[in-house]
Amino acid sequence: MSDTKVSQPSNLSRRSLLKAGLAAGAVAGSAGAARAAGDPLITEIQDWNRYLGEGVQARPYGTPSEFEAGVVRRDVEWLTASTESSINFTPLHELDGIITPNGLCFERHHGGIAEINPADHRLMINGLVDTPLVFTMEDLKRFPRENRVYFLECAANSGMEWRGSQLNGCQFTHGMVHCVMYTGVPLKLILEEAGIKTSAKWVMPEGADASAMTRSIPMDKALDDCLVAFKMNGEALRPEQGYPLRLVVPGWEGNMWVKWLRRIEVGDEPWHQREETSKYTDLLETGKARRFTWVMDPKSVVTSPSPQAPVTHGKGPLVISGVAWSGNGRITRVDVSIDGGRNWKTARLDGPSLSKALHRFYLDIDWDGSDLLIQSRAMDENGYYQPTKNELRAARGENSIYHNNGIQTWHVKADGTVENVEVS
Amino acid sequence: TREGGGLGRAATEDEVAAWDIDIRPDGQGLPAGSGTVADGEVLYTDNCAVCHGDFGEGVGRWPVLAGGHDTLTDERPEKTIGSYWPYLSTVYDYVRRAMPYGNARSLSDDDVYAITAYLLYLNDVVDDEEFELSNENFVEIRLPNEENFIADDRPEEEHYATKGDPCMSDCKADAVEITMRARILDVTPGSVDDDDAS
Numbered sequence: 001m002s003d004t005k006v007s008q009p010s011n012l013s014r015r016s017l018l019k020a021g022l023a024a025g026a027v028a029g030s031a032g033a034a035r036a037a038g039d040p041l042i043t044e045i046q047d048w049n050r051y052l053g054e055g056v057q058a059r060p061y062g063t064p065s066e067f068e069a070g071v072v073r074r075d076v077e078w079l080t081a082s083t084e085s086s087i088n089f090t091p092l093h094e095l096d097g098i099i100t101p102n103g104l105c106f107e108r109h110h111g112g113i114a115e116i117n118p119a120d121h122r123l124m125i126n127g128l129v130d131t132p133l134v135f136t137m138e139d140l141k142r143f144p145r146e147n148r149v150y151f152l153e154c155a156a157n158s159g160m161e162w163r164g165s166q167l168n169g170c171q172f173t174h175g176m177v178h179c180v181m182y183t184g185v186p187l188k189l190i191l192e193e194a195g196i197k198t199s200a201k202w203v204m205p206e207g208a209d210a211s212a213m214t215r216s217i218p219m220d221k222a223l224d225d226c227l228v229a230f231k232m233n234g235e236a237l238r239p240e241q242g243y244p245l246r247l248v249v250p251g252w253e254g255n256m257w258v259k260w261l262r263r264i265e266v267g268d269e270p271w272h273q274r275e276e277t278s279k280y281t282d283l284l285e286t287g288k289a290r291r292f293t294w295v296m297d298p299k300s301v302v303t304s305p306s307p308q309a310p311v312t313h314g315k316g317p318l319v320i321s322g323v324a325w326s327g328n329g330r331i332t333r334v335d336v337s338i339d340g341g342r343n344w345k346t347a348r349l350d351g352p353s354l355s356k357a358l359h360r361f362y363l364d365i366d367w368d369g370s371d372l373l374i375q376s377r378a379m380d381e382n383g384y385y386q387p388t389k390n391e392l393r394a395a396r397g398e399n400s401i402y403h404n405n406g407i408q409t410w411h412v413k414a415d416g417t418v419e420n421v422e423v424s
Numbered sequence: 425t426r427e428g429g430g431l432g433r434a435a436t437e438d439e440v441a442a443w444d445i446d447i448r449p450d451g452q453g454l455p456a457g458s459g460t461v462a463d464g465e466v467l468y469t470d471n472c473a474v475c476h477g478d479f480g481e482g483v484g485r486w487p488v489l490a491g492g493h494d495t496l497t498d499e500r501p502e503k504t505i506g507s508y509w510p511y512l513s514t515v516y517d518y519v520r521r522a523m524p525y526g527n528a529r530s531l532s533d534d535d536v537y538a539i540t541a542y543l544l545y546l547n548d549v550v551d552d553e554e555f556e557l558s559n560e561n562f563v564e565i566r567l568p569n570e571e572n573f574i575a576d577d578r579p580e581e582e583h584y585a586t587k588g589d590p591c592m593s594d595c596k597a598d599a600v601e602i603t604m605r606a607r608i609l610d611v612t613p614g615s616v617d618d619d620d621a622s
Binding site: 074075076077078080081082084085110111124125126127131132133134135139140142143164165166167168169172193194204206210211212214262263265267269271272273274277278281283285286287288289290291292293294295297307335339340341342343344373377379383384385387388391392395396398399403411419420421422423424 | 439510573
């Protein structure tokens with residue numbers, strides 16, 4: 001498994017090819033002999049140390065090293081009927097820190113990726129406003145801006161795991177989340193430009209794509225922290241993330257973050273659109289269904305070790321790394337267990353701790369090579385801590401589809417391989 | 425507060441009409457028009473049945489539109505317009521804005537009334553092939569599951585209502601047992617098992 005992550009460079013010189021067999025032999029041979037002669041990667045001059053590399057303009061828009069070619073979004077074909085209304089997954093197991101690279105942010109479309117020339121894009125504000133307005137992208141870039149880091153989690157993240165362990169890897173079980181810095185205009189400023197009538201209680205964003213995505217959002221949220229964003233991580237939104245314009249709804253389910261945003265209607269009642277009736281409603285065991293389950297509750301996952309990131313280095317120091325997030329605000333604490341939840345240690349949060357953003361945690365342990373059942377449990381500033389999957393099932397049954405924030409267990413075996421499991 | 429302002433321009437009536445096509449449960453937004461079950465059957469067969477099946481039963485993994493009555497407490501509920509959706513307005517709105525998949529906005533307002541009427545027929549909400557749905561009688565139609573949607577009451581769930589420090593040591597009386605494994609299902613693309621397969 002570990003071998004698959006290290007591909008050979010494609011531009012090996014003849015000299016290094018001639019030497020490759022020797023070097024490989026030395027590395028693969030007895031450690032003692034290799035040490036005696038010295039590591040040829042050190043004792044012999046390497047190509048990259050001798051020959052010039054590519055010049056400055058060889059890569060006008062840089063891409064990751066070819067040795068990172070496996071760090072990509074992946075999909076699960078059997079999950080949906082068509083790729084244009086489907087999802088793929090962020091490779092969480094390969095990432096660190098709290099910011100997701102733009103090219104790796106998971107995608108969720110309902111009508112494929114709309115390709116829109118920003119010069120052709122319009123944003124309309126209508127409904128219960130003094131003056132219905134139309135903005136161009138140029139207009140929107142003249143409003144005062146904000147920069148904010150937020151996670152975006154699909155309501156269905158971990159949804160395939162309601163009945164038990166199904167997909168083997170945190171990319172697949174938890175990868176419908178990303179976290180970037182958005183640059184945009186507070187929705188409040190745009191609504192105020194049109195003038196909100198006193199009877200206005202709701203807004204409804206609408207997308208310009210073939211699904212014409214619509215959701216009802218209460219006015220309090222719209223005026224609080226929603227952004228109309230045109231940049232992510234400093235550059236323009238990617239087409240698959242709504243270029244040229246998307247709504248940012250901090251802490252709330254990803255479906256509401258309408259991409260290719262073209263219209264915001266203001267009204268006095270919710271619209272009960274397809275995406276808040278048929279979809280994004282949570283069926284309970286009683287046959288009743290919750291609607292308007294907007295907030296994404298506290299959640300965490302250990303990203304390494306995990307099924308796609310096995311332990312390859314044997315016993316000794318082991319970094320347990322993971323992410324935690326909550327739609328209720330900041331993460332105040334993450335506890336980690338290595339014995340399936342019998343005992344817990346409080347992990348170390350590292351990096352910025354921002355409201356409604358990913359938080360990175362670490363627990364550094366000395367692995368004795370025995371089986372581990374690793375779990376993480378997030379707490380947020382609202383005082384909520386992350387429930388177990390069994391607690392969630394006891395409250396909701398198994399058919400909610402959305403909002404599964406239950407504690408994940410990874411079984412680390414003596415050989416370092418890792419599996420998605422459920423425990424008693 | 426911001427000084428100045430004056431960005432954007434007033435939207436024209438035609439512009440608002442072109443984009444603002446949403447319908448609310450109280451009928452706000454419904455266009456004038458009508459369509460019968462019989463008309464809807466023809467339109468549905470031509471435009472919808474290839475994915476959703478002749479009777480709304482769904483082809484392959486495409487959505488099931490009809491049936492599933494009284495299955496919401498089953499182990500595998502079938503959530504359709506008739507068994508699950510609360511409002512007819514959503515049917516009209518969604519079909520008009522986003523269907524047929526791959527050719528959205530291609531149906532006339534009367535077409536959408538007719539298809540909506542046919543979907544009511546497939547779901548046994550109306551049983552008369554001569555039934556005509558229009559903007560006049562639209563809000564009289566109620567779907568069976570309207571009353572079964574409740575507000576978000578997650579904060580009342582025991583694990584959230586009970587705030588305070590969680591258990592840190594000796595939290596489980598018995599030894600922890602593995603009760604389920606993903607690898608047994610083996611449905612993960614590019615999984616460890618796939619890579620190791622000879």
